[in-house]
Amino acid sequence: MNKIFGVALGILAAIGGFVDIGDLVFNVAAGATFGYQLLWVVVVGVVGIITYSEMCGRVSAVSQKAVFDAVRERVGFKAGLITLIAAEIVNAMTLTAEVGGVAICLQLLSGLPYRVLIVLAAIALAIVVWVVNFDWIERIFGYGGLCLLVFAVAAVKLHPDWGAVGHGFVPHVDTGNKLLYAYFAVGLLGAAMTPYEVYFYSSGAVEEGWTVKDLGLNRLNAIVGYGLGGILSFALMIVGGALFLGKGIDPETLGSIAMGAQVPLGEIGLILALVGILFAVAGASIDTLFSGAYDLAQFCGFEWGRHKSPAGAPRFTLTWIVLLILAMLAVMTGVDAVKLTEFAVIFSVVALPLTYLPILLVANDKAYMKEYANGRLANTLGIFYFVIILIVALTAIPLMILTNLGQG
Amino acid sequence: MSESIDLGLGILDHQLLDKDGRRCGNVDDLAIEGGPGEPAEVVAILVGPDVWRGRAGWIGRVAAWVAGGERVRVPWSEVAEVTAHVRLKKTAPEYGLGRLDDRLRPYLEKIPGANR
Secondary structure, eight states: HHHHHHHHHHHHHHHHHHHHHHHHHHHHHHHHHHHHTTHHHHHHHHHHHHHHHHHHHOOOOOOOOOOOHHHHHHHHHHHHHHHHHHHHHHHHHHHOOOOHHHHHHHHHHHOOOOHHHHHHHHHHHHHHHSOOOOOHHHHHHHHGGGGGHHHHHHHHOOOOOOOHHHTTSSOOOOOOOHHHHHHHHHHHHHHTTOHHHHHHHHOOOOOTOGGGGGHHHHHIIIIIIIHHHHHHHHHHHHHHHHHTTTTOOOOSSSHHHHHHHHHHHHHHHHHHHHHHHHHHHHHHHHHHHHHHHHHHHHHHBBHHHHHHSSSGGGGHHHHHHHHHHHHHHHTTTTHHHHHHHHHHHHHHHHHHHHHHHHHHHHHHOOHHGGGGOOOOHHHOOOHHHHHHHHHHHHHHHHHHTTTTTTTT | OOOOOOOOITTTTTTEEOOOOOOOEOOOEEEEOOOTTSSEEEEEEEEGGGGGGGTSSSHHHHHHHOOOOOOOEGGGEEEEEESSEEESOHHHHHOOOOOOHHHHHHHTTTTTTTOO
């Protein structure tokens, strides 16, 4: 019973931790631009992240290797180094956007000056990561992020045309602006399949000493955690569609995203939305911080671990401190966190094949994986998604330029 | 160590662990000896950013320069076991591995909570 309870709590934390600033921005903006038409893309993205997370967790449980170990061993030193550089650039952009998001939420909640809050946010994040045991970090930010469920309530309260919502789950293109539609499809896939999530997930699996006995838990975590997390993405897009579509409003600030809960639910909706966004982006800031440090540590071979004390993995600790300071300085330049989020998601899409190919190769390698190598389902999905990722990676930047960052 | 190992896939770029399981670098390259006609033999593992210079063209040289090019040579006879990782017989400091971590640790320990 205790175990079931523990798993349930873990899943709750995973749902709360699913959404990051990329999901917030792209889902609401996609809703505001195309209504419910792109809901099916979220389904494709969520199944994609489930497929690859499950593979990463399985590789880690069987071979005790995190993703970046596998990257370097499999694609070689040079391609591995290029992947590392790409991953770190994208990661730093994402981190900057998330830290900016934290400061914006704090500002909307407190009314204090933005620049002061950027510094406070960075200091608070540093103290939390330094002092608090990771199990508690996961719970605090995961449960706090559950406030985002207010968007699910808001979605219902806004009385969307449920027939149109249902139709959105069937792939179709009903617009004259196909390029813009493609741009949002690419962004939604990128936001759902962000690479830092798999780095983070697989490193955790190695650290927690998963073995083949944990493969069931791995599958459950991936399917239920990401699957239910996807519901939040649906809710965000439905709110974006019901509230903003056809009104000529482009929800280009976190404040206007939070309005999605305020309009149907009043002040309490607004506060819950802001608190939810705050915890979600702060939790994602910590995940990206660690991801950046994991990637470098695994590539270079030095000690790492989110469950270790700061002095237990010195260079790992120094790496996340430096990343946090860089992100703080970048936010201080006044860069628009929402715009940066779009850039971060689109560039992460370009780096996706470099991340997912080694995972696919290792998960198929019988020498490492023995009887736990990919079965038919995992391979069919894995290859299907790899093709999608390749297409998306090649078209992401041209689409971004042609649509002027989704401005049409 | 009678079992055959694929050097390219089974050793190169793998994680090094010392006798206590501490992560102390990757197998950045292998030193192989043996003249023409003789059987080639792996004599040492090469570790450290300095080794990267020869492995990825100019990007490798830049990365080695940024990382501050150290190079440590661990004799092959010091390898205890090759599994998913390459495990060594002694502790990292005895080979001069993990020095940067050891040098950095005292500074971090000045901040309260570093050893929570």
